[in-house]
Amino acid sequence: MELDKIEDNRLKLGKANQIVFAETLERLAANDKAIVVVTSDSRGSGKLVPFGEKYPQQIVEVGIAEQNLVGVSAGLASAGKKTFAVSPACFLSARALEQIKNDVAYSNNPVVLVGISAGVSYGALGTTHHSLHDFAALRAINNITIIAPADNFETEQVVLNAVNFGSPLYIRLGKKNMPSLNEENKNFEIGKGRIVKEGNDLTIIATGETVYPAWLAAQKLEDQDGLRAKVVSMHTIKPLDIRLLDELGEEGKPILTVEEHMVHGGLGEACASYLLQNGFNNPFSLIGIPDEYTVTGSQLEIFNHYGISGEGIYAKCKKMLLPTQ
Amino acid sequence: MIMTDKELKLKSVILRRNLLKYIYKAKAGHTGGSLSCIDILNVLYNSVLNVDPKDFGNPNRDRYIQSKGHCVEALFATLADRGFFPESDLETLCAYRSHYIGHPTKKVHGVEQNTGALGHGLPICVGEAIAAKLDNKSHRIFTLLGDGELPEGSNWEAFLAASHYKLDNLYAILDNNKQQITGANNEVMNTDSIREKLESFGWAVKEVDGHNVAELQDVLDNGPFETGKPNFIIAHTVKGKGVSYMEGVLKWHHGVPSEEQYAMAQQELREAEALI
Ligand SMILES: Cc1ncc(C[n+]2csc(CCOP(=O)(O)OP(=O)(O)O)c2C)c(N)n1
Ligand SMILES: [Mg+2]
Numbered sequence: 001m002e003l004d005k006i007e008d009n010r011l012k013l014g015k016a017n018q019i020v021f022a023e024t025l026e027r028l029a030a031n032d033k034a035i036v037v038v039t040s041d042s043r044g045s046g047k048l049v050p051f052g053e054k055y056p057q058q059i060v061e062v063g064i065a066e067q068n069l070v071g072v073s074a075g076l077a078s079a080g081k082k083t084f085a086v087s088p089a090c091f092l093s094a095r096a097l098e099q100i101k102n103d104v105a106y107s108n109n110p111v112v113l114v115g116i117s118a119g120v121s122y123g124a125l126g127t128t129h130h131s132l133h134d135f136a137a138l139r140a141i142n143n144i145t146i147i148a149p150a151d152n153f154e155t156e157q158v159v160l161n162a163v164n165f166g167s168p169l170y171i172r173l174g175k176k177n178m179p180s181l182n183e184e185n186k187n188f189e190i191g192k193g194r195i196v197k198e199g200n201d202l203t204i205i206a207t208g209e210t211v212y213p214a215w216l217a218a219q220k221l222e223d224q225d226g227l228r229a230k231v232v233s234m235h236t237i238k239p240l241d242i243r244l245l246d247e248l249g250e251e252g253k254p255i256l257t258v259e260e261h262m263v264h265g266g267l268g269e270a271c272a273s274y275l276l277q278n279g280f281n282n283p284f285s286l287i288g289i290p291d292e293y294t295v296t297g298s299q300l301e302i303f304n305h306y307g308i309s310g311e312g313i314y315a316k317c318k319k320m321l322l323p324t325q
Numbered sequence: 326m327i328m329t330d331k332e333l334k335l336k337s338v339i340l341r342r343n344l345l346k347y348i349y350k351a352k353a354g355h356t357g358g359s360l361s362c363i364d365i366l367n368v369l370y371n372s373v374l375n376v377d378p379k380d381f382g383n384p385n386r387d388r389y390i391q392s393k394g395h396c397v398e399a400l401f402a403t404l405a406d407r408g409f410f411p412e413s414d415l416e417t418l419c420a421y422r423s424h425y426i427g428h429p430t431k432k433v434h435g436v437e438q439n440t441g442a443l444g445h446g447l448p449i450c451v452g453e454a455i456a457a458k459l460d461n462k463s464h465r466i467f468t469l470l471g472d473g474e475l476p477e478g479s480n481w482e483a484f485l486a487a488s489h490y491k492l493d494n495l496y497a498i499l500d501n502n503k504q505q506i507t508g509a510n511n512e513v514m515n516t517d518s519i520r521e522k523l524e525s526f527g528w529a530v531k532e533v534d535g536h537n538v539a540e541l542q543d544v545l546d547n548g549p550f551e552t553g554k555p556n557f558i559i560a561h562t563v564k565g566k567g568v569s570y571m572e573g574v575l576k577w578h579h580g581v582p583s584e585e586q587y588a589m590a591q592q593e594l595r596e597a598e599a600l601i
Binding site for chain 1: 353421423442444477514
């Protein structure tokens, strides 16, 4: 699987989600002077250099100081600025966790925290630069919405929604070019999973940049085995779309979750917990990064190593559907 | 193992050539900041630090913890040259399953701590330095900070603690190349008057030309500057030093040279070597 190339010519390759984020915000900032971006020597990786040049009055630079980034953002938001704090997801969600918990979430200052180059996007820069903990850390904090858009369409929608969201929000973005998934389905609502492929033999619930390999797996199941997998982009990790989980639970078909996150505390465990507590006993499996010293390599190599690939997800689906084979 | 001035100068050129080779091969790396700190690393490992690749576990060894972990290519080049591991290992830099990744990790022989998130090296050094004092040991603890790294609050917490505990066995070296990713330090977040700031925090401060190996050796190996005070060395450096088209040019923070640029850089360094 190549994330930068298109594996399947039914899909069209788009831009990196973090570029779409920056472009959308730039567009909005033209007519909304309350929008302020806060960066920590991160405007280059956040693709916000043009934003800074166009709107120097709407960007605040704090230097390499992520705790200050979030604290300052809380103050700006409290004073009525529509504040986007943009920094690599690894530092934003670990270094500044207490500022997120107290100054943003607990004090209810509506900062939009934008974690860029998330998950293992930074590849061979290693564990210091990976954010495999952010869903878990932030899920354990009250009053923050967590979103990981899958493709350019979802990213644009998240940014449009974020500007006037009015309460704490975390958006997790990657830097790989992403294909658009299911261009016909223009339904986007925060808190509602988006179906990117229909099917009724099993369901793959994925999030962020892993929705694409989930789609590839589903397509292969259809092409090679005549099996139909439903693929859900569960862009909102919190609050979870429990209506959709109720429906999937009722269907009783196997459910596989996929995420670019440690297996602890992320999308998979959130889904499993809801399903179990509500009496559903669908066959259930979870793909993520295991609790071990993360293998080294590029994002793609790490994905392939842990089966977060079209092939890996396909193999797992086959096992769930045909356990004896 | 003390090197002569001439030997150190030659070594600096060789290390520059080597680190560029690894970056070029891996198609990744922090070029500018590795070139700005390589003379410091050269002097540390070849004439200051009491460390031995064959006895690295010795509790009395001097410690070097690189806080500006992104310049790992400078560290790897120096460690390989000092015989901590075969140079050929670096052919796997950033490759799948290699322990030679884009930041220092303890999986590599000779690396003290896993760094890469900025603002972590100094607090760890404070702990090492307190432990050495508690155990009545005389080894020294060194760290290398980036100037863009200074705004991290953890550094200032550690500046206080180091002076509070009178850690004159601690040496913090600032790679003062005046740039970070976005631009000049004093445009991104002003840290001017760093000498006065540190002195007011109770540190003894010296300034050196961070590319002058004799000066570096003199300052780094003859501490403490004042009994009972932690040592701060402002090393005035140039980002990209040694490759003229990279010097002071922002994009070389993590720029990787093209084939032609790589050849030019190696040529310039060969010429520099011939003049020593
Ligand atoms: C906590 C943290 N925030 C951000 C980064 C990303 N980052 C890596 S290098 C760098 C710039 C560092 O500038 P400086 O300290 O001056 O290093 P040098 O110029 O010596 O390369 C940044 C922002 C990081 N590694 N760690
Ligand atoms: Mg610098």
